[in-house]
Structures are given as structure tokens and as C-alpha cells.
Amino acid sequence: MILLYNAVFHKMTSVDDICNAILIDGEKIVKLYSELPPDNLSATRIDLNKAHVYPGFIDTHTHSFEGGLYSLGADLAPAENLRDVLDILSQTQAVSGKIFGYHFDENNIPEKRFPTISELDMLFPDKPVLLRRVDGHSCVINSCAAKSIPWDQKLPSDFNGYLKRRANGRATNWFHRNLDDQAIIKAYGKAAQIALKTGHTAVHTMIGDAHADIKHFNLIKDNLNLFPVDFILYPQITDIDLVLKLGSPRIGGCILADGSFGSHTAALLEPYADDPDNYGILYHTDEFWESFITRAHNHNLQIAIHCIGDAAISQILRCYHQVQKDNPKDLRHEIIHNELTSDQMLDRMAEADISSVMQPLFDRLWGGDDNLYEKVLGKERTSRTNRLRSILNRGILTTGGSDWYVTEMNALKGIDAAVRIHNPAEAISPFEAVSLYTSQAARLSFDEDRTGMILPGYQADLTCLAEDILSSSQIHSIKIRKVIKRGEIFDLE
Numbered sequence: 376m377i378l379l380y381n382a383v384f385h386k387m388t389s390v391d392d393i394c395n396a397i398l399i400d401g402e403k404i405v406k407l408y409s410e411l412p413p414d415n416l417s418a419t420r421i422d423l424n425k426a427h428v429y430p431g432f433i434d435t436h437t438h439s440f441e442g443g444l445y446s447l448g449a450d451l452a453p454a455e456n457l458r459d460v461l462d463i464l465s466q467t468q469a470v471s472g473k474i475f476g477y478h479f480d481e482n483n484i485p486e487k488r489f490p491t492i493s494e495l496d497m498l499f500p501d502k503p504v505l506l507r508r509v510d511g512h513s514c515v516i517n518s519c520a521a522k523s524i525p526w527d528q529k530l531p532s533d534f535n536g537y538l539k540r541r542a543n544g545r546a547t548n549w550f551h552r553n554l555d556d557q558a559i560i561k562a563y564g565k566a567a568q569i570a571l572k573t574g575h576t577a578v579h580t581m582i583g584d585a586h587a588d589i590k591h592f593n594l595i596k597d598n599l600n601l602f603p604v605d606f607i608l609y610p611q612i613t614d615i616d617l618v619l620k621l622g623s624p625r626i627g628g629c630i631l632a633d634g635s636f637g638s639h640t641a642a643l644l645e646p647y648a649d650d651p652d653n654y655g656i657l658y659h660t661d662e663f664w665e666s667f668i669t670r671a672h673n674h675n676l677q678i679a680i681h682c683i684g685d686a687a688i689s690q691i692l693r694c695y696h697q698v699q700k701d702n703p704k705d706l707r708h709e710i711i712h713n714e715l716t717s718d719q720m721l722d723r724m725a726e727a728d729i730s731s732v733m734q735p736l737f738d739r740l741w742g743g744d745d746n747l748y749e750k751v752l753g754k755e756r757t758s759r760t761n762r763l764r765s766i767l768n769r770g771i772l773t774t775g776g777s778d779w780y781v782t783e784m785n786a787l788k789g790i791d792a793a794v795r796i797h798n799p800a801e802a803i804s805p806f807e808a809v810s811l812y813t814s815q816a817a818r819l820s821f822d823e824d825r826t827g828m829i830l831p832g833y834q835a836d837l838t839c840l841a842e843d844i845l846s847s848s849q850i851h852s853i854k855i856r857k858v859i860k861r862g863e864i865f866d867l868e
């Protein structure tokens with residue numbers, strides 16, 4: 376047994392519900408103490424040196440395979456110009472013979488463009504290269520990759536390497552599928568390490584992408600014990616029979632109802648502010664979603680769908696609302712992202728018991744004056760993005776996630792962004808923000824009786840911090856001292 380003492384343990388049941396020592400037996404918390412327990416208690420005593428301890432953070436939306444894989448490749452976020460992009464790529468180690476670059480944002484470099492196919496060819500004449508845009512909705516490849524990928528349509532004769540929509544999906548899918556098992560496990564292992572370092576003990580991860588199969592599902596399911604964090608798996612396909620055969624309790628993830636604001640493919644009820652004829656794209660018909668959602672719901676699968684624009688959210692919400700009305704069940708279907716909403720849409724979400732899987736860091740990246748949201752949506756609609764306060768006020772199950780690799784997998788930064796969201800009317804309290812990554816997050820996977828709080832009988836999943844989130848003015852930079860996962864202690868100092 377282990378006694379952790381000299382700390383403030385935030386149980387996450389209510390704001391001031393704390394204790395000062397806890398006893399762990401194996402993987403579980405067995406007892407909480409408000410004062411120091413007697414000396415004759417036979418346990419290994421660990422002095423936490425006035426740490427503030429929270430339940431281990433749970434990131435409820437990641438693409439851990441891609442994040443892990445790209446973390447083994449080139450991070451292009453620090454590039455200040457196109458030369459930097461090419462320099463960083465040229466120094467990158469191949470994974471299974473392929474070069475990966477991620478976090479590329481043409482808006483952050485003065486050239487305002489992607490590298491061309493010939494620029495990539497000069498660096499890598501005979502290794503396939505994939506360079507993904509920061510939102511994952513477009514990419515650029517080199518000639519070696521273009522020759523290897525089995526296209527369903529011929530590439531144009533003036534092809535410059537840039538791909539979006541289906542072709543983007545096809546290319547990235549080819550890169551992801553043509554890796555050996557060892558590289559796949561290595562990618563998830565890298566993801567788990569990154570998660571642990573940022574205080575997480577569980578991570579929801581999408582497997583496959585919107586256009587892909589789920590090659591890794593069984594591989595990861597059979598190897599879950601290799602990783603220091605719990606992975607909660609989402610098979611990202613719409614093949615219900617296959618998902619039932621796999622024994623997954625949920626289906627979907629970032630299966631796309633629409634695209635992204637950055638690519639002008641998020642589906643809107645009113646046109647884009649900077650492109651008055653463009654309403655974005657609904658990727659599937661109402662009939663497609665009706666039939667998919669009804670059948671998955673009837674088979675008791677929890678459904679998760681990527682919805683960014685108000686038209687996409689309305690489309691999916693209509694179907695969720697209908698199945699819940701016809702056949703109410705506690706399945707906690709998910710709207711992932713849920714970025715642009717009206718009051719009426721949120722009322723509907725509450726009525727149908729839908730969960731909102733939010734990425735507070737989207738607001739930090741794209742919210743505020745003259746930023747991406749305002750450019751593509753205008754001021755009024757920007758004020759209706761990432762509406763944490765309005766969503767929580769309606770009692771909607773709301774959780775926090777990073778959409779890593781899109782934003783950093785870092786719960787403290789997410790909590791900080793939620794507390795200081797650009798629109799002050801939508802800001803939430805630090806306690807509420809922590810709950811998005813702990814107690815609420817545990818509910819999303821039906822684990823609320825097991826994780827997400829510090830209580831007797833709960834899994835010993837804890838994050839020990841040098842400072843208290845609830846009173847800090849610098850939440851994003853609080854130091855993580857230790858992470859405890861199922862009773863195992865990882866020192867991060």
C-alpha cells in the first residue's frame with residue numbers, strides 16, 4: 376500500500392471538497408484522510424511536498440496515431456518561412472521509409488503558400504513525403520508519393536502536389552496504411568508518452584480517418600497494456616456491422632459531417648463572410664445520416680460525429696433528436712467540436728441528451744479580433760463559437776479535448792483557454808474547466824464510477840501539480856510534478 380500525504384487532493388465532486396492524504400492499494404484508491412493517518416499504518420509513505428493533486432486528466436478527443444506518428448516526423452509549427460519548412464523536412468528521419476511533416480500553416484509564413492511538388496522532389500526524389508496542413512483538411516505530397524498512391528481519379532497534368540477533400544483523405548490514408556505493425560505501435564507509444572508528460576492518464580483516440588478502414592483497431596485493442604495511459608478507442612468508420620463484430624461500444628469519431636473553417640468547408644446556414652457565395656460543404660445527405668444514426672442507435676452504439684459549422688451541427692442534431700425521441704437511450708452520442716451554435720441548437724442538444732466534445736484551444740488559436748473566426752464568420756457569428764458557458768448552463772455533458780495533432784495535447788493549456796475564452800460571456804470557472812478534463816470526461820466513456828474523481832474505490836489515476844489550478848493566474852504553465860497511473864508513480868521532475 377502507498378500513502379500519499381502532505382498535499383491538497385481535489386476530489387472534483389465540488390469546488391471545496393478536498394482531502395490531505397490518500398491510501399492506494401494496487402491500482403485503486405482505498406481511503407481518503409482529512410488529517411494525517413496514524414503512524415502505525417503499514418504503507419509506503421510518500422511526501423508530496425504541498426502538491427495540488429487532481430484526478431488524472433482525460434483528453435476526450437485525439438488522433439493519437441497521427442499525432443504520435445507525426446511526432447516521430449517533422450513539426451513545422453516553428454518554421455518562419457518556406458526555407459525553414461524545407462530545412463526542417465530535410466533533417467527528418469523516415470518512419471517505415473516515409474517522411475511526415477505536420478502543423479504546416481501557410482498563413483504563418485510570408486510566402487503564404489504550400490511548398491510545391493518540385494520543391495519536395497528536390498529534397499526527397501525517392502521517398503514518399505506527406506506534409507499536412509495544421510487542420511488536417513489539406514496536404515501536399517511529392518512525386519514519389521503521387522506515383523505510389525492508387526488514385527480513383529487521374530491527377531491533373533499541372534498537379535502541384537496540393538490535395539484537399541477526398542484526395543487529401545486518399546493520400547493520407549495511403550501513408551497511414553503502408554506502415555508496419557511496429558511503426559504503428561511506436562506511434563501510439565509516442566502518443567502515450569506525450570499524454571503522460573502533460574498530466575493525462577486516459578486519452579480518447581480515433582482509429583482510422585474519415586475515409587479509411589480501421590486497420591489498427593485490433594492491433595491496439597490487443598496491446599492496450601503496452602501503454603502507460605488508457606486509450607479509449609473510436610473506430611472511425613460508418614460500417615455498423617464491422618464495429619459490432621469488433622465489439623466496440625462506440626462508432627465514429629471525426630467522421631465528417633462537414634470540413635473546417637480554415638479550408639472554407641465547414642457547412643454554414645449563412646454564407647462565409649469572406650466568400651459570399653460559399654456555404655461550405657455538407658459531406659453527406661440527410662438520408663445517409665438518418666439511416667446510419669438510426670441503425671447505430673438501435674444497436675446501442677454510442678455515436679460520435681465531427682460537426683463544425685451550424686449547418687452540419689443542425690443536420691446531425693436533427694437525427695440525434697429524432698432517435699432519442701423515438702427510442703430514448705443513455706448512449707451519450709457525441710457532437711465533436713460543436714463550434715458554431717445558436718441558442719436553439721443548444722436547447723435541442725440538452726433535450727436529446729447529446730454530449731458536446733469541445734476543444735477550448737480552438738478559441739485560443741482562432742478566436743478574438745481579426746483572427747480566423749472573425750475573418751470567415753464575421754463578428755456576430757464569432758460570438759457564437761465555442762460556447763462553453765451557454766452549453767454548461769443547459770446541463771449538457773461537456774468534455775475537453777485537444778483534437779491533437781490539430782492542437783497540442785495539453786489539458787492545462789485547454790483549461791486555461793476555457794477560463795480565458797475570448798468572448799467573456801462564454802468563459803467558465805477554473806473548477807468547471809478542470810471538470811471538462813476529469814469528472815465530465817469520465818462520464819463520456821461511462822467511467823464515472825471508476826475514474827475522473829478522487830474517491831475510495833476509484834482507479835488511482837492522479838496528476839500532481841506544483842500549484843493550484845483553481846487559484847492560479849498562469850494555469851497553462853503550472854508544473855506537473857508526478858503522474859500516477861493505476862497506482863504506478865511516474866516522476867516528471
Ligand SMILES: [Zn+2]
Pocket residue numbers: 629681682711712
Ligand atoms: Zn474533427
Ligand SMILES: [Zn+2]
Pocket residue numbers: 436437438629681778
Ligand atoms: Zn478530430
